[in-house]
Amino acid sequence: MTFVLTNLVPGDPATANLGEQASSDPAAVAEYRRQHGLDQPLPIQYARYLEDLARGDLGQSQQSHQPVLTDLRAAVPATMELAALAILLSLLVGVASGVVSALHRNRLGDHVLRVLSLLFVSMPTFWLALVAFYVFFDQLGWAAGSGRLDPGVTAPANVTGLYTVDAVLAGQWFTFWNAVSHLILPALVLTAHTVGLLTRFTRSAVLEVLSQDYVRSARAKGLPERTVLVHYVLRGALVPVITVAGLAFGALLSGTVLVESIFAWPGLGGYAFRSATTFDLPAVMGVGLVIGTIYLFVNLAVDVLYGVIDPRARVQ
Amino acid sequence: MTEANHAERTRPQRAEDQRDILDIVGLTVALPGRTGTGTTVLHGVDLRLKPGGIHGLAGESGSGKTMTGLAVMGLLPPGARARGRVLLDGEDLLSLSAHELGAVRGRVVSMVFQDPSTCLHPMLTIGHQLTDHLRHHLKIGRKEARGRAADLLGRVRIPSPAEALSRYPHEFSGGMRQRVAIAAALACEPKVVIADEPTTGLDVTIQAGVLRLLRGLCDELGLAILLVTHDLGVMSAIADEVSVLKHGRVVESGPRARVLTAPRHGYTRSLLEALPGRTAT
Numbered sequence: 150m151t152f153v154l155t156n157l158v159p160g161d162p163a164t165a166n167l168g169e170q171a172s173s174d175p176a177a178v179a180e181y182r183r184q185h186g187l188d189q190p191l192p193i194q195y196a197r198y199l200e201d202l203a204r205g206d207l208g209q210s211q212q213s214h215q216p217v218l219t220d221l222r223a224a225v226p227a228t229m230e231l232a233a234l235a236i237l238l239s240l241l242v243g244v245a246s247g248v249v250s251a252l253h254r255n256r257l258g259d260h261v262l263r264v265l266s267l268l269f270v271s272m273p274t275f276w277l278a279l280v281a282f283y284v285f286f287d288q289l290g291w292a293a294g295s296g297r298l299d300p301g302v303t304a305p306a307n308v309t310g311l312y313t314v315d316a317v318l319a320g321q322w323f324t325f326w327n328a329v330s331h332l333i334l335p336a337l338v339l340t341a342h343t344v345g346l347l348t349r350f351t352r353s354a355v356l357e358v359l360s361q362d363y364v365r366s367a368r369a370k371g372l373p374e375r376t377v378l379v380h381y382v383l384r385g386a387l388v389p390v391i392t393v394a395g396l397a398f399g400a401l402l403s404g405t406v407l408v409e410s411i412f413a414w415p416g417l418g419g420y421a422f423r424s425a426t427t428f429d430l431p432a433v434m435g436v437g438l439v440i441g442t443i444y445l446f447v448n449l450a451v452d453v454l455y456g457v458i459d460p461r462a463r464v465q
Numbered sequence: 466m467t468e469a470n471h472a473e474r475t476r477p478q479r480a481e482d483q484r485d486i487l488d489i490v491g492l493t494v495a496l497p498g499r500t501g502t503g504t505t506v507l508h509g510v511d512l513r514l515k516p517g518g519i520h521g522l523a524g525e526s527g528s529g530k531t532m533t534g535l536a537v538m539g540l541l542p543p544g545a546r547a548r549g550r551v552l553l554d555g556e557d558l559l560s561l562s563a564h565e566l567g568a569v570r571g572r573v574v575s576m577v578f579q580d581p582s583t584c585l586h587p588m589l590t591i592g593h594q595l596t597d598h599l600r601h602h603l604k605i606g607r608k609e610a611r612g613r614a615a616d617l618l619g620r621v622r623i624p625s626p627a628e629a630l631s632r633y634p635h636e637f638s639g640g641m642r643q644r645v646a647i648a649a650a651l652a653c654e655p656k657v658v659i660a661d662e663p664t665t666g667l668d669v670t671i672q673a674g675v676l677r678l679l680r681g682l683c684d685e686l687g688l689a690i691l692l693v694t695h696d697l698g699v700m701s702a703i704a705d706e707v708s709v710l711k712h713g714r715v716v717e718s719g720p721r722a723r724v725l726t727a728p729r730h731g732y733t734r735s736l737l738e739a740l741p742g743r744t745a746t
Binding site: 361362363365366367368369370371372373376380381384385458459460461 | 538540567568569570571572575576578580583584585586587588589593597598601602633635646649
């Protein structure tokens with residue numbers, strides 16, 4: 150799939166990578182194509198690609214001149230650190246404000262939250278990233294600059310690749326706080342869209358559940374309102390919220406492409422952006438494969454959670 | 466109205482000397498309308514319920530039967546206003562605060578709702594839903610509550626009650642779910658149960674079983690039931706007294722045998738005539 154898509158893109162990796170002078174020399178182009186196997190018919194290229202893939206070889210990046218796998222090993226944890234923090238923040242804030250919004254239906258708090266969530270959902274992430282970077286770093290100086298650490302701060306010993314976790318494992322608290330300060334702004338920018346999404350969906354899910362007979366029955370049993378809310382209403386609203394959270398995670402990953410480029414975050418999104426603009430096909434295919442796998446696992450996790458939450462979804 | 470007043474004076478033979486456990490006097494309920502003036506759905510409803518008695522509340526859809534039940538429970542839709550008095554064992558429920566009402570609801574008066582497939586939470590076990598209010602109201606531990614819940618399930622004839630506690634509503638049939646809902650309503654040994662169309666949607670043989678169960682509980686526990694139903698057949702099977710509601714007003718009220726065999730109001734007669742292939746007993 151990723152192979153077909155990347156090869157369908159009109160554009161020639163040879164001309165993109167050789168530089169202006171070399172690409173006007175037919176001999177150099179032919180040599181480049183031969184080296185990278187691009188002179189072979191597509192089915193053969195594909196067979197070679199699969200053969201390499203089976204050995205765990207994703208090819209060599211034409212930009213970094215390193216195996217794509219090595220590049221990805223460095224990029225994936227950087228993105229996961231960012232995306233995990235962003236989805237966590239989104240869930241905390243989005244679900245809470247969705248519940249508050251539903252409980253205050255058509256009152257002031259609800260209106261404010263609805264306008265805010267609409268604003269967050271519709272703001273383009275790249276624009277928000279630029280504005281946030283300009284305001285909080287350039288003007289106010291509140292946020293740390295680009296990258297994962299300040300220049301001069303060395304990365305902690307690689308265990309998980311997540312700098313915050315690795316720093317804690319190594320007991321380097323200064324590095325930990327530095328990594329956190331670098332994480333916050335891009336994570337908040339990524340959070341904006343998903344928070345808006347989760348607020349809106351949680352609100353409608355809770356309103357839906359509040360009108361259910363089983364909530365009225367719970368009240369008829371004389372249970373305190375807090376018990377009704379936590380055990381009956383939230384439990385019932387969880388399935389749609391989890392579904393949206395899974396989708397939101399996908400949206401969040403695609404948001405990293407631009408956010409990482411703007412914040413010079415050495416992650417998957419920035420890597421995808423660079424390799425796509427330079428026709429670095431092995432790298433693009435590698436990214437596609439990784440993103441596809443992440444999607445697969447997120448969906449699997451969502452399905453497993455369905456079974457945990459809703460007994461009717463369990464396989465007998 | 467004169468007929469209704471007359472009917473009220475006609476005391477049923479059953480439990481003659483006992484005090485009313487539930488006494489609804491002049492209950493008027495207004496729902497908020499779009500125009501702001503609101504719609505009055507109940508106009509001065511009077512109803513009395515004796516310990517151990519079943520009072521049937523009949524009437525067609527929209528006559529205000531369910532609203533009466535919800536008003537007693539304090540579960541009217543948001544914005545609705547209730548006037549009059551709802552005396553439960555001498556205490557006016559309409560004057561209670563939300564907190565005080567919470568202590569009465571499910572404890573002294575409880576409700577069984579119409580549709581057993583929607584009134585149990587699909588994602589919580591039967592045990593959870595049978596014990597949470599038990600534990601809240603009676604301040605007992607989890608183990609004791611589960612023991613009581615198993616007894617209750619046995620009483621409503623759910624097979625292997627102890628195992629049923631850890632199962633979910635979708636694993637039971639409609640009739641069984643209704644029995645579970647009845648068990649939940651009975652858990653804290655209330656004095657009054659409002660049963661809103663408890664047998665609608667169940668097939669006839671199961672209906673009879675649920676009705677027998679309700680009657681048995683009244684006789685055995687001294688429970689009083691306000692039985693809300695549009696089905697006069699159900700009513701004639703178990704009610705001691707019958708009130709007929711039309712457009713939010715009680716048009717006729719009295720002992721079952723009298724109301725169903727010699728109705729005084731034209732509306733009651735038309736309800737009786739609407740029964741397919743049935744003659745009033």
